[in-house]
Amino acid sequence: MRRLELDFRRRPRPSAAGWGLLACGVIALAAVLGVERQFAADTATHEATVRRIEQTLPGAAQAPLSVADTRARDASLGDVQRVQAQLNLPWGELFATLESLASADVALLGLTPDARKRQVRISAEARNLAAMLEFHRKLEDSAALHDVSLISHEIADDAQGQPVRFSLVAGWVIDNARP
Numbered sequence: 001m002r003r004l005e006l007d008f009r010r011r012p013r014p015s016a017a018g019w020g021l022l023a024c025g026v027i028a029l030a031a032v033l034g035v036e037r038q039f040a041a042d043t044a045t046h047e048a049t050v051r052r053i054e055q056t057l058p059g060a061a062q063a064p065l066s067v068a069d070t071r072a073r074d075a076s077l078g079d080v081q082r083v084q085a086q087l088n089l090p091w092g093e094l095f096a097t098l099e100s101l102a103s104a105d106v107a108l109l110g111l112t113p114d115a116r117k118r119q120v121r122i123s124a125e126a127r128n129l130a131a132m133l134e135f136h137r138k139l140e141d142s143a144a145l146h147d148v149s150l151i152s153h154e155i156a157d158d159a160q161g162q163p164v165r166f167s168l169v170a171g172w173v174i175d176n177a178r179p
Helices: 016-056 067-087 091-100 129-141
Strands: 106-114 119-126 145-155 164-172
Touching (some): 091 106, 106 129, 119 129, 129 145, 129 164
Antiparallel strands (some): 106 119, 119 164
């Protein structure tokens, strides 16, 4: 049997396959760097073209807005969007519902909608408690309002017939979806 010799100090000789693999890696690196340089040149050319076109546009001579001006513009834009959202709500449906519930026993005194919360506060006066409760029930049964809650009521002792002044809050159904 032959004797096994292990020599850990001797350095391995580079093979032809190793040198070939190194050469392929160097060529691939050179190709990638060339492509990157071409992309950088194309990007610089396109950026210069964009800057030249932007200078020809009207309003290009204006200085950029300061941080405070940008915040003020964004705040006013937010206000405009909130107002637009309120104007786009189905106000007609709400008014039609309230008009259809009108009776000789209940008079609407005030209507305070909160479009953001999708709620409406109704202030009214009824001839008596039974009329107030009937109005409350009709609001609950309507398709445009839900979760009607009595906030306050007061019997006016000093007025003729002792009418009931009351306030209700109701959820407002928008686009057939409840919040």
